[in-house]
Amino acid sequence: MESLKKLNHYLKKYKGAAILGGIFLTGANFFLIWIPVLIRQTMDEVEALGADESAEFDSIITILFSSEAGAILAYNSLLLIGTVFLYGILLFATRQTLIVSSRKIEFDIRNTIMDKLLQLPQRYFSANRTGEIYVRATEDVGRVREYYGPVLMYTINTITRAGFIITMMIIVNPELTFWALLPLPFLSAFAYWVSGFINKYQLIIQEQYSRIAGKAQETFSSIRLIKAYNRIDYEQERFEEESDQYRKKKLKLDLVESLFHPTLNLLIGVSVLIVVWKGGLMVIDGIITLGNIAEFVIYVAYLTWPVASLGYTVNVLQKSLASWERIDEMLTEPIDILDDEKPAVEKKLKGSIEFRNVSFKYPGAEEYALKNVSLEIKPGSNMAIVGRTGSGKSTLINLIPRLFDATEGEVLIDGINVKEWGVQHLRKSIGYVPQETFLFSTTIKENIAFGVENASTEQIEKAADQAQVLDNILDFEKKFETLVGERGITLSGGQKQRTAIARAIIKDPGIVIFDDSLSAVDTKTEDAILEHLRVKLSDKTTIMISHRISTVKNADTIFYVQNGSIVEFGTHSELIKKEGHYSNMYQKQLLEQELAEI
């Protein structure tokens, strides 16, 4: 109920359209029932005319175009066509108001969700699987829309149509009404059961489908091994097992689905049958006319879909509500990295960084990713972090632009706790090149100017030049207007990284962070980039994470991180003398380099 209230909140804006749609639909149904009524009336009048012995009915032409009977027939038929047109127009208007509003509400909800996503802290994205967030922001919205669209429309339709028809039926004959309507509740219940079963079973089938795909993936990606061990037959057997499971599950669903239409057909048929039998007896007794039977047969046909849709609608409603709850959970998630109450620090950043006994634990993780890390770097200095994959290097630097907040201890920039800086200001002053280069599928120009409003062409070109990617870009046919990603060209790993570097340095930041951002760049280009940075960014604090000694060896201080702690630090030559982890890593790389160069 709470959910329904929240859902209806979105409806407020479109209240007018929704009410109007309801009125249109009611009107449509009002005119709809005139069709059987007019048919009955015509038939009754024809019967009466036919009973009049004095009248002569010889020629079809005379009857239709000149006689009194012809006038009655034409009048009734035109009236019928007129009502039908009104019905059609109102139906059109209903869809144009109710369903169109549902799309507009969907639009609003999607915007709300995107807005929320943009504000949610990284903590949320690391605690929830990307796929799940994605489903909430896409499929779940679609299901919620069904509440405003089909659910609302079918509900109004069922209520008004059934209301009018049943009223008319009762006016004609209450007893016959009772008998004619008897099978309909079963129809509703059956539709509810079937659509519920289908929903549930489709999930099971989906799962089995992924198992088939998973099996194919497993086999195809290990094909060498499978061939070497002559296991093709066994793999075939295993695949066929999954395939067979799929067939069996699918057939179970098919069985239920194959019940649906025949049962619908049967229940409606039973209704008609009752009308003919009971109604026939009543006609014989002179209680009702033959026209009434025709009328009832049409009424029953008109009731079929609204009654069946009732069961279906209940299911859709349940699904909409479940989806809404998932969305709502996301919308009510707290946004915890907020500028503090105190006026935020917005001054120009000099670039000294200090970690004081910082420990950090990812949400839901058991172990600390960082353990009691302390370090200090002066403004304008060069710092490098090395260590194995998973040792905590990226975690450490993520605390600087407040992608995460330290669990214990504090991170200070220019002697001020990062939490006291304005978040936007802080991030604006930091140029960050992430480990996994992420470019948006838009033009190169837009990607580079991502963090700067109204960047000039010169600025963009300069940044591209400093990142050593300008020549590559100018080689593309559309130069800076080249689209990146699926719809555009695929950049090489190195080109991507350099574009990301350009994106970071165009901001003219006080602190530059490179998270292993030169890994896909060849050493010659790397040297050029580093040289540029040394000259241009000499007054800026730079932090470099790298696996490559060549990248880090000139840093003022190198930190070696292992299992979330700093285990060695110093300059390159100091660390080599130590003959510890760093020196070990250095030796290995020399070897690999030599191997590659033979």
Added chain:
Amino acid sequence: MKQKKQSEAADSVLIRRLYYFFHPYRWWAVFAILLTLTAAFLGTVRPKLTQVAVDDHIAIGDIDGLLWIVILLALALVGEFFILILNTYITRWFGQGVLFSLRNAVFEKIQSLHVQFFDKNPIGRLITRTTNDIEALSQLLSDGVVSMIGDLFRIFFILYFMLVMSWELTIIAILVLPILFYATFWFKSKVRVAFLEVRDQIARLNSFVQEHINGMMIVQLFNREKKQKEKFESINAEHRHAHIETIFYFSIFWPIVEVLASIAMALVVWYGGARALMDQVTFGVLLAFIQYVRQFFNPIRGLSEKYNTLQSALASSERIFDVLDTENEVYESELPKKLEKVEGRIDFENVVFRYNEGEEVIINDISFTAKPGELLAIVGATGAGKTTIINLLLRYYDINEGTIYLDGVDIKELSLKDLRKNFGLVLQDNALFSGTIHQNITLGNSDITREQVIKAAKEVEADNFIKKLPGSYDYVLSERGASLSMGQRQLICFVRAMVYDPKILILDEATSSVDSETEELVSRACQRMMKGRTSIVIAHRLSTIQGADNILVMHKGKIRETGNHRDLIEKNGGIYRKLYELQYKDQAVGTSTAIS
């Protein structure tokens, strides 16, 4: 070339080829069609029966007669009910059967293809062939064709009953049909275009969302929240617009169908009313016609929908047959030789290999011999052709020139199975499958007992850690072994190689991704495995290959140096020596000089 030829193939060829898979079910299909025919008759006879009830019985007050008709009606109704259920289920059943065999055939075919096929086609595409493309046929096979026939039967019967009752009224009733046809085709063409637009917009919207969930960190780091929000709103607005467009067509089409059906009814009442006054048409006929007019519209709509299904199914089947037609480029020998007892001697004689005619040579005139029980090591930089040697030996690819012998027999003369069963292969990426540890070791070979598995595991010292896992050998690996360490996964692969007790052991960079803790264990395991076997080892770490009987130093597809460790180390300025010095310069090798 092949692809082009395929796409030119007529649809009729595709249908004939699909029929091959359908063949076992053909009598069921005939049965289903008979059922459809019966159901179509029972469904359409009911309005006729109501006519009889009204005219012949109700009109003259014949209650007994009415009862009979009602009983007939009930029988027709119940009969149609059961026949429809049976019919739908049967068609779905054989549809699933065809899909099942088609899916298995595609999987079998892909699996059997030469390894190069997998290099050329992304795995994702191959998966699509075995899943999506087969699913696309589902609708066509499970109820497409049969229900299309059913729709035609229905139209036929309705027309028949109407004509029998009154041909004049029939013409009046179907007067609106041309308009209905026109409206349907107009709607179809409009909606197809609109739907394409909707699909594009949904894809755009979803990929924007996906991209921004993935790249949220960048958006936030670069303070782009507001801008991206605006961008999203404009995409979202276009998405909304596309939907509203389709709503427009739907909100016009459905009322038109309803209006047309009612106009038909009005015409029937108008003209039929007049005819009734002349006593030429009865009330029962009017009642039946009113029902028929409503019944008539459904099959016509159904038919137009199925045409689309057919189109997309044909597109998918084309892709499926494309895979089924792919030729295997590694041929099985027609009269394979049998090796009685394999000693494990390998000879490469002037072997040349290139991926495709006219392309760069990958293996350039290579000859070497590995005697039974010997350890042969191959070293060289990435891309030197080390792994290709193994691919050629196992006949993943066939060589262009020269000969490869196993125990003096050309490997092309052996059956693939007989050739490959002599090798134990351990690869760098230590592939594990979903399933238990036991299954991963035996690869489903039920001839291998648990005792054999444990024995092999003990030999490579993997037994210790496996025993500690919950369920030990029956421990189910999740996500292909993600819960195990690299070293543990490697050891399982070793056990797998051991349990098959191969004559020849191949380790392709098998120790390079192991962490330092298990390094010891793994290299000890290696030593044990090699005992009594011909071994071919590709390795970065020179320590594993120091004891090799023969070392091939490869560079750009050629063997540049060969000999044992001692020979090679003495070769001044040699590649191997340089490598060795690099690796061991910190350790007291004594004679070696420091590199500059």
